[in-house]
Amino acid sequence: MIFGPTPLEEAKGAILAHSLRLTGKVLKKGTVLDDAAVAALKDAGKREVITARLEAGDVPEDEAAERLAVALTAPHIARSRAATGRVNLFAETAGLLVIDAKRIDAVNAVDESLTVATLPNHTVVSAKEMLATIKVIPFAVPGRVLSVVEAVARSAAAPPLTIHPFRPLKVGLVLTELPGIKESVMEGAVEATSARVEALHGTMLPVERVRHEEGSVAEALSRLKRAGAEILLIAGASAVVDRRDVGPAAIIRAGGAITHFGMPVDPGNLLCLGEIAGIPALVLPGCARSPKLNGFDWVLERLFAGLKVKRADITAMGVGGLLKEIEVRPLPREQAPRTPAPLLAPRRARTVAAIVLAAGRSRRMAPLNKLLVADQQGVPMVARVVDNALASHARPIIVVTGHERDRVEEALSGRPVLFAHAEHYAEGLSASLKAGLAALPEEAEGFLVCLGDMPLVAGPMLDRLIAAFDPEEGRAIVMPTFRGKQGNPMLWSREFLPEMASITGDVGARHLVGKHADRMVEVEMADDAVLRDFDTTDALKGLPRSG
Known part of the structure; x- marks a missing residue:
C-alpha cells in the first residue's frame, strides 16, 4: 500500500486518509475518491490530498477483517458485517466463552495491521453478547500477511474461540446441621445455591438436611445420586479444613475420590473438589452462602458448560483470583508504617x-x-x-x-x-x-x-x-x-x-x-x-x- 500526499490528477480510486470539510460537504476518512469527489477537491482549491493507494496483492480493510472473522468463527458464534475494517463476534447462545489465549496472542503477533481483542477467558456470556472485535489498522493488508494470520487462526483442530452452552443439569445439595446453627444461615445457603444453579439453566433436587456426620452425609449423597443428580454439593455447617474432614470423607465413603482440596481464589479458598462415579462432588466453602462472586462460581460455571474440572484447572485460577479486598492485618508497633499508604483513586466514570x-x-x-x-x-x-x-x-x-x-x-x-x-x-x-x-x-x-x-x-x-x-x-x-x-x-x-x-x-x-x-x-x-x-x-x- 502506498501512503502519503497524492496529486489530484492521480487521486481517483485512492482512499482518503483524513476527513476533509469542504464548502457544504464533508469527505469522510476512508472515502474512495471518485470523479465527483476529485472535482469537489479541485473546486476547494486542493492540489493534493493524503491517501492510501492499494498495490497488487493488497486486501482492502473490510475484506481482510471479514476473512479473519471467518477463520475465528465457530458454532454458536455469529459475526457482524465488516465496516471501517472492523468485524464483531457475538454469542448466539448463553454459555461459557473458552479462548485459546496462546493462539490469539499468536494471531496478534504476526503483523501490526491485524488485531483481535476478546473478553477474558472463561467469561459467562449471554445470547447476543459481544465476544470479540477484529480490527484492521491500516486501509489494506498485504495478502501474504493475511494468509499467515488465517493459517495461525486455523492451526489447531479446535477453533480459538468457543462457546460451551450451559446444560440443564440436576443439582443435589446436602445441607449439614449442628446444634446452635441459625435457621436463617441454612436458608441463606439454599437460596444462594438455588440462584446460582437457576442462573446457569439448572434445577435443584429436594435438599437433603442431615447431621454434620460422615455417615449421614454419605447416605444423603447416595440418595441424591439415585434421584438423578448430575452435580453433588455439600454445604457444611462447619467449614472444611482438611481432606479428612466430614465433607471430603463422606465423598470417599459414598464410593468417590477427592481431586483437589483448596483453591488460589479468595473468597473460595476452602473449596474441595471430588467425584462419585463420574459425577462431580464438591464441598462448598463458607462464602458460597453469599450471592457474591467467589471461587465456587468459577467451578460451577465450567461444570454446567460441560468442561471437566481438573486439579490443574483449579491451580491455574490464582492470577485474577483475588476477588475481594482483604483488610490490612495489625502489625507489631515497630513494623507499622508511620503514615498510611496512599490510596489510588479509581478511574472516574463519565457523567x-x-x-x-x-x-x-x-x-x-x-x-x-x-x-x-x-x-x-x-x-x-x-x-x-x-x-x-x-x-x-x-x-x-x-x-x-x-x-x-x-x-x-x-x-x-x-x-x-x-x-x-x-x-x-x-x-x-x-x-x-x-x-x-x-x-x-x-x-x-x-x-x-x-x-x-x-x-x-x-x-x-x-x-x-x-x-x-x-x-x-x-x-x-x-x-x-x-x-x-x-x-x-x-x-x-x-x-x-x-x-x-x-x-x-x-x-x-x-x-x-x-x-x-x-x-x-x-x-x-x-x-x-x-x-x-x-x-x-x-x-x-x-x-x-x-x-
Whole structure:
C-alpha cells in the first residue's frame, strides 16, 4: 500500500486518509475518491490530498477483517458485517466463552495491521453478547500477511474461540446441621445455591438436611445420586479444613475420590473438589452462602458448560483470583508504617444524562398518542423507554413533555425522572431538544438523546454507548449501528450545546455528525432495536412483550 500526499490528477480510486470539510460537504476518512469527489477537491482549491493507494496483492480493510472473522468463527458464534475494517463476534447462545489465549496472542503477533481483542477467558456470556472485535489498522493488508494470520487462526483442530452452552443439569445439595446453627444461615445457603444453579439453566433436587456426620452425609449423597443428580454439593455447617474432614470423607465413603482440596481464589479458598462415579462432588466453602462472586462460581460455571474440572484447572485460577479486598492485618508497633499508604483513586466514570423526547403530537396515529399506547402487559410505550433509561448508568433521566403533558407525566408517575416542558413543542423536534438541553445539569459531560417511540433499546445497549464515550480520545459523538445502518439514540458531548441551540424547525442534531465526522464513533449492536421505532398502528401490533 502506498501512503502519503497524492496529486489530484492521480487521486481517483485512492482512499482518503483524513476527513476533509469542504464548502457544504464533508469527505469522510476512508472515502474512495471518485470523479465527483476529485472535482469537489479541485473546486476547494486542493492540489493534493493524503491517501492510501492499494498495490497488487493488497486486501482492502473490510475484506481482510471479514476473512479473519471467518477463520475465528465457530458454532454458536455469529459475526457482524465488516465496516471501517472492523468485524464483531457475538454469542448466539448463553454459555461459557473458552479462548485459546496462546493462539490469539499468536494471531496478534504476526503483523501490526491485524488485531483481535476478546473478553477474558472463561467469561459467562449471554445470547447476543459481544465476544470479540477484529480490527484492521491500516486501509489494506498485504495478502501474504493475511494468509499467515488465517493459517495461525486455523492451526489447531479446535477453533480459538468457543462457546460451551450451559446444560440443564440436576443439582443435589446436602445441607449439614449442628446444634446452635441459625435457621436463617441454612436458608441463606439454599437460596444462594438455588440462584446460582437457576442462573446457569439448572434445577435443584429436594435438599437433603442431615447431621454434620460422615455417615449421614454419605447416605444423603447416595440418595441424591439415585434421584438423578448430575452435580453433588455439600454445604457444611462447619467449614472444611482438611481432606479428612466430614465433607471430603463422606465423598470417599459414598464410593468417590477427592481431586483437589483448596483453591488460589479468595473468597473460595476452602473449596474441595471430588467425584462419585463420574459425577462431580464438591464441598462448598463458607462464602458460597453469599450471592457474591467467589471461587465456587468459577467451578460451577465450567461444570454446567460441560468442561471437566481438573486439579490443574483449579491451580491455574490464582492470577485474577483475588476477588475481594482483604483488610490490612495489625502489625507489631515497630513494623507499622508511620503514615498510611496512599490510596489510588479509581478511574472516574463519565457523567452522562439521558434526555427522553416525549413531546410530539403523534400525527401519524391521531387521535391516539402513540407514547401512551400500552403494550401487551399494560405498560405505555413512553414508560418502557424511560424504564430502559433508568436501567442504564445514565443519570439524571430528563423527560421532555409537550403534547398531552399531564397524561405523559401521569404515565411516568413514581419514576425518578426530571420533567422539562417544551412550551413551543408544536414548532417541531428542535424545540423539544432545546427544552431537554436547558435542563441538563452542569456536571453532565454528555447526554443521550432517546426517542420516546423506540422502546426496544434496553439499558445494556445504552451502557455500551456510554462505555464508548470519551471526548478526550476523539469519541465525542457515539452512534449505534446494526449491520452498518446508523440508528438511535445518539450520545453527544456537551461541547456541541452551542451548535444545537441554533437548530430550528422539525429536525434534530443528526446533521451535525457530517460536520464533526472525525469526532464520531460507531458502536455496532447485536440486534436491530436501535433502528426500530413504532409510529403507526400496524407497527405497534408487532411490539414485543416487555421484560
